[in-house]
């Protein structure tokens with residue numbers, strides 16, 4: 001396991017001078033975790049996280065390239081920092097994350113204000129990259145995949161809260177035809193089960209009560225000892241003191257009865273929230289997307305999960321306006337909402353991504369059609385989501401308290417089914433799982449009151 005170097009013995013540290021570092025984060029949970037890792041590594045070489053770019057001597061844009069104009073977003077954010085650099089010649093600005101991986105040195109050519117670029121596989125080199133850049137006045141680019149090396153990466157969190165993300169896999173081998181991730185995160189790799197158990201147990205000793213196991217396709221997890229995702233979840237449930245286990249994102253094609261039964265068996269620890277990205281409700285579109293399942297197979301899997309895991313809460317990702325999607329095919333996505341009781345959906349307009357197969361499909365749809373379909377899909381789900389919320393009113397949910405707001409003395413936490421719940425409480429309730437009666441329920445948020453025993 002890679003142990004972080006201690007700040008006192010680290011030859012890279014600039015003794016005595018604390019410099020501010022500001023990181024802006026886009027994209028998925030991997031990037032959220034990567035940002036935390038960057039802050040931790042940089043703290044060891046005397047960088048101090050600051051909450052405003054104005055106070056920083058190092059700014060990192062941790063970028064995402066999964067949808068719509070990601071390169072443009074990096075350009076415009078970097079542009080906003082130009083003035084800061086004019087005022088502070090010591091300021092250095094870098095790009096990490098998936099746009100960094102995708103564009104590499106092009107970014108430095110196109111955006112003169114940038115000083116360095118690195119990819120998601122090179123985060124652990126960050127202290128070295130930054131030091132070299134300053135000492136030798138270089139504009140480094142470090143965006144090579146570490147394909148040959150085992151994937152060992154202890155979770156680094158400066159001050160863990162109640163809930164933590166834990167990477168179990170990186171990369172993706174599925175090559176859905178619309179998706180850039182296999183190109184920005186490389187081939188799929190799993191951490192070893194042994195390493196993960198130690199890592200998670202260490203987090204619990206630092207106060208973590210809930211872990212979300214993350215990866216692009218968590219249920220294709222395969223440890224070097226042969227353990228699969230179900231084995232991993234069972235072991236986390238039985239061999240660590242973690243109270244709650246969540247996971248994201250599972251791929252529908254890799255969900256089977258065994259896994260559903262393992263979740264149900266460990267229901268006291270494994271939460272019943274299932275984010276099951278469908279992408280489309282039409283079998284021909286699904287085939288052109290290379291998703292590996294038909295509409296019928298997807299619906300059957302969701303029904304199997306609902307049967308095996310009673311009260312399971314579903315959510316999904318959907319793409320509208322995939323190349324060649326006809327009105328009838330889009331309507332199949334609309335009617336998927338009648339088949340699977342999604343409590344929330346994340347719907348996106350298809351966006352052409354570099355290197356992907358679908359970018360070369362000749363039957364791309366116009367923006368007006370895509371926008372109109374997105375509006376219709378969201379409108380349909382909106383009416384469903386109010387009905388869904390209503391069914392929770394007066395229900396008592398087990399809420400793990402994550403936060404407390406002084407200004408209105410309110411606690412925030414999530415239910416087992418991943419509902420955000422606010423209620424009047426106290427700071428010392430953080431970390432406790434409490435029965436909360438829902439008094440007002442809206443699609444995105446619930447308000448409730450503590451049920452006194």
Ligand code: SAH
Nearest residue numbers: 178179216249277317318348349350351353
């Ligand atoms: N690994 C996850 C998803 C990762 S990307 C999975 O397989 O489900 C998160 C979501 O972004 C995807 O589920 C998809 O709905 C959306 N997405 C990915 N590429 C897209 C594209 N080119 N255009 C629009 N949406 C896209």
Ligand code: SF4
Nearest residue numbers: 172174175176179181
């Ligand atoms: Fe992208 Fe598909 Fe992999 Fe998800 S499973 S990251 S959508 S290629």
Ligand code: F3S
Nearest residue numbers: 027028064065066098
């Ligand atoms: Fe975005 Fe990369 Fe995550 S493209 S969604 S940050 S894997």
